[in-house]
Amino acid sequence: MSAAPAGEAGADVLVPHWLTGDHRARLTTVVREALGDDHLHPVVAIRLEDVLTELHVAAARDAVWPASSARVRLAAGWEADVLPVRLSAGELAGVLALPALPQDLRALLAKGAAA
Amino acid sequence: MSAPFGGAAGLLQRLRPQRVDVADLREVAGTVLPALSTNDLRVRLVQRPRGGSVVVLEEHERCVQTPLGDLADDMTAAGVRPTAAGIAAALSAWVAHRPVTDAAAAGTGVAVLDWADVARTAVGWRVVVRRGALTVPWTADRATEPAAHRVRTAATGRAHDVVLDLRVEGPVALWSHPVAPGLATAALVAPERMLQRARSAGLLLADMHVVITPQRPVACAGRAVAARLAGETTEASVTLPWQRLADLPWL
Numbered sequence: 001m002s003a004a005p006a007g008e009a010g011a012d013v014l015v016p017h018w019l020t021g022d023h024r025a026r027l028t029t030v031v032r033e034a035l036g037d038d039h040l041h042p043v044v045a046i047r048l049e050d051v052l053t054e055l056h057v058a059a060a061r062d063a064v065w066p067a068s069s070a071r072v073r074l075a076a077g078w079e080a081d082v083l084p085v086r087l088s089a090g091e092l093a094g095v096l097a098l099p100a101l102p103q104d105l106r107a108l109l110a111k112g113a114a115a
Numbered sequence: 116m117s118a119p120f121g122g123a124a125g126l127l128q129r130l131r132p133q134r135v136d137v138a139d140l141r142e143v144a145g146t147v148l149p150a151l152s153t154n155d156l157r158v159r160l161v162q163r164p165r166g167g168s169v170v171v172l173e174e175h176e177r178c179v180q181t182p183l184g185d186l187a188d189d190m191t192a193a194g195v196r197p198t199a200a201g202i203a204a205a206l207s208a209w210v211a212h213r214p215v216t217d218a219a220a221a222g223t224g225v226a227v228l229d230w231a232d233v234a235r236t237a238v239g240w241r242v243v244v245r246r247g248a249l250t251v252p253w254t255a256d257r258a259t260e261p262a263a264h265r266v267r268t269a270a271t272g273r274a275h276d277v278v279l280d281l282r283v284e285g286p287v288a289l290w291s292h293p294v295a296p297g298l299a300t301a302a303l304v305a306p307e308r309m310l311q312r313a314r315s316a317g318l319l320l321a322d323m324h325v326v327i328t329p330q331r332p333v334a335c336a337g338r339a340v341a342a343r344l345a346g347e348t349t350e351a352s353v354t355l356p357w358q359r360l361a362d363l364p365w366l
Contacts, residue, residue: 014347056285057336057344063282063289064332065350086347 012088014054017109018072021081027095027105028055034098047094051087058085120193121208135190135197137183141168143202144183151210155218158210175216176257212251215244217266220253224270225277228300229329231366235351238327239366242270243297250297255365267365277301281312286340288313288320291332299333306357309335325360328352 019027031048034040040048062069062083073082087095087109095101096110141160148158148170157173160183168183186209191197195205215224224242229252231237243250255263277298282289290309292298302309303325313320313335324341326334328351334344338356345352355363 014343053286053340054343056287057340060284060287060289060334060336061344061348063284063291064326064328064334064344064352065348068349 012090014086014088015092016084016086017092018076018078018082019085019108020079023105023108024055024058024083024085026102027085028052030098030100030102030105031055031095033100044094044097047091051091051095054085054087054091058083119209119212120190120195120205132191132194133197135187135195135202137167137187139197139199140183140187140190140202140206143199144170144206147203147206148210151207155216156210156213172210172213174213175218177214177216179213211246211249215242215251215253217253217258217262219244221266221269224253224266224273225250225298225301226267226270226274226304227297227329228303228327228363229366230351231364236353238329238353239364240267240271241366242266245295245298248295250295252366263365271304274301274304275308281316283313283316283318286318286336287344288316288318288335289332290335296330296332299331300327300329303327303333303357303360306360310357323357324354325357326352326354 031051035045035048035052069082069084072078072084073080092109096106101109144160148160152158155174157171159171159173161169161171163169166182170179170181170183170186172179190202190205193205195201220242223244225245226240227243227250228238229241229243231239242253242255244253245251253266255266258266277292279290279292279299279302282291288309290299290302292301306323306325310320310323313323320335320337322337323335324338326336326341326345334341335357336344341354345354
């Protein structure tokens with residue numbers, strides 16, 4: 001796995017994007033399809049692999065420490081399947097550059113807003 | 116004892132606690148405590164000549180004596196509902212949190228990881244005894260070193276037999292106990308078996324690091340993914356390469 005270890009010198013700041021289960025499933029599909037393209041630039045491919053990793057890690061994080069996300073969901077009135085997916089600027093740029101990214105997901109991720 | 120009355124109180128109840136009255140507690144205790152006694156555990160309400168009643172728990176070498184008034188104050192502070200059912204549940208939970216006897220630790224203790232310091236920056240091995248969903252720590256303060264060693268060795272053996280649920284989430288393996296959250300770290304006595312089971316589930320963990328928060332599921336992943344997992348939360352945790360687990364101290 002190529003995810004940058006958080007906390008190490010030079011590690012990117014990861015910004016949370018609060019996404020529903022449907023958002024995460026569709027983002028996973030789009031990223032997987034893009035990774036199947038043989039002409040994808042290797043640097044972009046690494047960033048997109050990291051996005052896939054984060055989509056899994058976000059779910060794992062919520063399984064281990066559910067309380068902090070639950071507090072945010074309660075305060076914001078969101079459904080139980082809304083999770084923070086934490087992306088670096090490079091990972092976000094890689095996703096936003098995908099032509100197949102659905103418009104609603106693009107708008108959501110571009111403004112860094114919540115579900 | 117941490118959270119000795121169970122975790123039932125809601126936020127509002129904790130912010131604006133209603134008083135648990137000593138007389139109500141005495142009445143509930145008179146009904147509940149006799150039913151909690153066993154062959155080994157003696158639970159009594161003792162009326163002292165001065166200073167009110169005392170709840171006495173006696174089990175082998177362990178004895179807890181708590182004035183009923185202090186117990187009522189602690190329940191109020193913890194946000195226990197001042198109803199008969201609320202007080203009864205809190206009293207049962209309090210008895211379940213009682214200290215673990217040397218005999219219970221020797222007979223049923225299981226090795227798990229627990230916080231080694233108040234600041235929650237390090238973990239170490241501890242012998243716990245399961246009581247329902249609870250895992251209560253044993254303190255070796257009275258045991259001789261050879262006796263403590265025997266208890267710990269047996270507890271490590273039992274930890275091998277704890278059956279955990281495995282959930283694979285992409286590059287992360289998550290281990291949890293279906294009933295007692297404190298037992299999730301028991302699997303860490305045999306990390307090679309965790310590696311094997313993860314591999315059988317389709318996850319190859321070449322450089323397995325474990326992310327440990329006692330009483331929470333254990334997460335295993337490669338170094339970078341483990342760092343990403345633990346580095347982006349405000350919750351306390353310890354991340355270690357699996358080879359270092361055997362070197363952690365006993366608490």
